[in-house]
Amino acid sequence: MYQKPTLKLLAEKLQLSTSTVSKALKDSAEISVDTKKRVAELAKLMGYRPNTAAASLRNRETRTIAVILPEIVNDFFGQVLMGIEEEASQHNYKIVICISNESYEKEMDYMEMFSNGAVDGFIMAAAMGTQELGKFEHYHNILNSGLKLVMFDRVIDSLDCDKIIVDDAASGSRLVDFLKSKGDRNICIASTISKVSVGQLREQGIRNRVEELDGLQLNVVAHEEDSSFLTQMEGSFKKDNIHSIIALDQRAGIMALNKAHELGIKVPQELQIICYSNSNMAKYSYPQLTVVDQHSRELGKKTFIRILNLLKNKDEVQVTKVHTLKTSLIERGTTRK
Amino acid sequence: MYQKPTLKLLAEKLQLSTSTVSKALKDSAEISVDTKKRVAELAKLMGYRPNTAAASLRNRETRTIAVILPEIVNDFFGQVLMGIEEEASQHNYKIVICISNESYEKEMDYMEMFSNGAVDGFIMAAAMGTQELGKFEHYHNILNSGLKLVMFDRVIDSLDCDKIIVDDAASGSRLVDFLKSKGDRNICIASTISKVSVGQLREQGIRNRVEELDGLQLNVVAHEEDSSFLTQMEGSFKKDNIHSIIALDQRAGIMALNKAHELGIKVPQELQIICYSNSNMAKYSYPQLTVVDQHSRELGKKTFIRILNLLKNKDEVQVTKVHTLKTSLIERGTTRK
DNA sequence: ATGAAAGCGCTAACAT
DNA sequence: ATGTTAGCGCTTTCAT
Numbered sequence: 001m002y003q004k005p006t007l008k009l010l011a012e013k014l015q016l017s018t019s020t021v022s023k024a025l026k027d028s029a030e031i032s033v034d035t036k037k038r039v040a041e042l043a044k045l046m047g048y049r050p051n052t053a054a055a056s057l058r059n060r061e062t063r064t065i066a067v068i069l070p071e072i073v074n075d076f077f078g079q080v081l082m083g084i085e086e087e088a089s090q091h092n093y094k095i096v097i098c099i100s101n102e103s104y105e106k107e108m109d110y111m112e113m114f115s116n117g118a119v120d121g122f123i124m125a126a127a128m129g130t131q132e133l134g135k136f137e138h139y140h141n142i143l144n145s146g147l148k149l150v151m152f153d154r155v156i157d158s159l160d161c162d163k164i165i166v167d168d169a170a171s172g173s174r175l176v177d178f179l180k181s182k183g184d185r186n187i188c189i190a191s192t193i194s195k196v197s198v199g200q201l202r203e204q205g206i207r208n209r210v211e212e213l214d215g216l217q218l219n220v221v222a223h224e225e226d227s228s229f230l231t232q233m234e235g236s237f238k239k240d241n242i243h244s245i246i247a248l249d250q251r252a253g254i255m256a257l258n259k260a261h262e263l264g265i266k267v268p269q270e271l272q273i274i275c276y277s278n279s280n281m282a283k284y285s286y287p288q289l290t291v292v293d294q295h296s297r298e299l300g301k302k303t304f305i306r307i308l309n310l311l312k313n314k315d316e317v318q319v320t321k322v323h324t325l326k327t328s329l330i331e332r333g334t335t336r337k
Numbered sequence: 338m339y340q341k342p343t344l345k346l347l348a349e350k351l352q353l354s355t356s357t358v359s360k361a362l363k364d365s366a367e368i369s370v371d372t373k374k375r376v377a378e379l380a381k382l383m384g385y386r387p388n389t390a391a392a393s394l395r396n397r398e399t400r401t402i403a404v405i406l407p408e409i410v411n412d413f414f415g416q417v418l419m420g421i422e423e424e425a426s427q428h429n430y431k432i433v434i435c436i437s438n439e440s441y442e443k444e445m446d447y448m449e450m451f452s453n454g455a456v457d458g459f460i461m462a463a464a465m466g467t468q469e470l471g472k473f474e475h476y477h478n479i480l481n482s483g484l485k486l487v488m489f490d491r492v493i494d495s496l497d498c499d500k501i502i503v504d505d506a507a508s509g510s511r512l513v514d515f516l517k518s519k520g521d522r523n524i525c526i527a528s529t530i531s532k533v534s535v536g537q538l539r540e541q542g543i544r545n546r547v548e549e550l551d552g553l554q555l556n557v558v559a560h561e562e563d564s565s566f567l568t569q570m571e572g573s574f575k576k577d578n579i580h581s582i583i584a585l586d587q588r589a590g591i592m593a594l595n596k597a598h599e600l601g602i603k604v605p606q607e608l609q610i611i612c613y614s615n616s617n618m619a620k621y622s623y624p625q626l627t628v629v630d631q632h633s634r635e636l637g638k639k640t641f642i643r644i645l646n647l648l649k650n651k652d653e654v655q656v657t658k659v660h661t662l663k664t665s666l667i668e669r670g671t672t673r674k
Numbered sequence: 675a676t677g678a679a680a681g682c683g684c685t686a687a688c689a690t
Numbered sequence: 691a692t693g694t695t696a697g698c699g700c701t702t703t704c705a706t
């Protein structure tokens with residue numbers, strides 16, 4: 001196995017000192033143009049790559065961000081991750097990925113595991129378990145230790161850190177207006193994420209708007225488990241005279257649509273369905289689901305850029321910010337024209 | 338910002354040398370039981386975590402694996418990643434994730450970027466671009482430099498490295514038998530991955546079996562782009578008298594199903610559909626798709642365990658192995674009982 | 675059973 | 691413009 005080139009090796013070959021070579025590679029003004037050129041050439045020729053562990057140790061920065069996701073087999077988080085990854089690789093950052101699997105313990109373990117020098121900061125969406133339990137010391141520990149933290153989508157209100165979210169409540173409210181304009185009066189909320197902040201916000205937005213307007217009715221079908229959800233949904237179809245369904249998450253949306261098929265209810269003629277999250281599941285359903293697009297990839301990019309700024313201005317005191325992205329409605333086959 | 342505890346700090350507090358503390362934490366036989374206990378207690382109390390960069394530099398191992406995936410918004414790769422991640426975190430390994438986005442260049446960039454000390458090895462599925470181009474020097478470079486490489490699913494036949502795959506060709510063959518046993522004679526292959534090794538293997542398996550048996554007919558509909566695929570599919574529905582469709586990937590499967598709906602073809606009565614990959618899209622379609630389950634999470638776990646073994650026996654000469662997992666058919670709503 | 679010292683590869687303050 | 695040196699935090703060999 002051949003020896004990987006190091007600064008020392010380059011220096012020997014060029015009859016220079018390591019510090020000169022180091023500076024040359026950094027395009028330092030101290031070094032002559034000629035030397036820089038010679039160094040660059042040999043480095044390229046030998047395929048020199050700086051040893052990241054050594055640089056991290058010395059510079060006290062790893063150029064690595066831990067991304068903690070509640071799940072990964074989920075188009076929304078997948079798209080966010082793509083956005084993060086894209087931006088990260090553009091800025092020559094690495095990301096390590098952790099999957100909390102909605103568990104408080106795993107989330108905490110990961111944060112502890114990376115809390116000493118392994119990463120410069122964390123990007124994360126809170127696990128369902130964490131939001132249910134309401135225990136947030138592990139976030140505080142991270143912040144206290146000087147590591148950067150940016151949360152997205154599933155954020156903790158009471159926590160003083162940067163957050164990138166979408167206009168969940170406002171979008172819910174807009175959906176009510178949209179459905180009302182189509183003549184619907186009896187709206188049903190379907191959700192498998194009612195324990196999670198964004199689910200609650202969306203529901204609140206819808207609820208508030210329904211109360212503001214006259215002559216609207218609201219039902220709620222909510223359960224995390226597929227079979228219970230479907231039983232509830234079927235009950236609601238049979239006893240309530242539902243005009244439309246707002247599904248707060250992709251799974252609820254697709255399950256509601258399938259239940260409607262099963263019961264012979266015509267979509268969108270007899271029932272309109274709108275679903276949160278522009279997922280493949282929604283894009284490839286029949287008919288294609290009308291969705292609230294959260295611009296998830298953009299969200300990922302914004303999140304990374306935020307933490308990058310925090311890192312660049314490391315020692316300045318910074319005002320934490322909540323950045324809200326506006327969602328948009330993509331009208332497809334489950335709503336009427 | 339408080340100072341993170343280091344070995345030196347622990348040593349000072351305990352009036353010991355750093356080497357003693359280091360050994361104690363490693364439960365070395367050289368150190369007295371009593372000292373070990375004192376060290377362990379203080380370490381716990383102060384929340385000591387070894388600095389990974391320093392350990393990497395010293396030990397010449399990072400306990401980090403790069404995972405290069407063609408895409409991430411894809412349930413198959415998502416599930417594999419879950420399996421890898423699960424196993425990695427269990428063995429106290431980190432994974433950094435790279436998304437090649439099916440591009441040869443990105444794949445190569447990533448491999449170069451991590452080829453000097455940043456990771457101990459690579460787990461990857463080849464990008465479509467790489468398989469099309471047929472350029473594999475970047476893989477050879479990795480292997481030559483002593484880094485470990487394990488490929489899964491989309492592997493390079495000619496490359497001498499460890500591979501974890503599923504029985505693509507054999508499973509294709511079994512599907513033909515299955516459909517024939519249901520009385521189908523005219524089978525159609527639908528694919529959006531015909532440029533990729535696994536797509537070709539599946540097709541080959543099907544094709545061979547069709548030729549072996551008597552009285553079967555085979556059509557092929559293949560295109561990566563949705564709209565061209567759908568046009569072809571519609572044409573095939575209208576002119577060929579198809580009895581069943583074998584979709585080589587999830588997207589092809591769901592698009593074929595939707596097209597059947599659109600044309601008023603009854604599934605599974607008039608047309609059976611079987612689809613590769615047990616994705617959420619297939620699970621939540623209407624009716625639910627019958628699928629070939631690749632046990633993707635298991636595949637991820639096996640892949641990680643393989644690279645771990647390679648790493649543990651670093652310097653032994655190892656025979657590269659191809660490990661083949663057996664797929665299984667999950668019969669659901671798009672095939673007849 | 676414990677400690678001193680060297681060194682992994684890199685950077686930067688401080689010579690020259 | 692180039693070089694010397696110290697040190698980031700850890701492990702390990704070789705004393706003691």
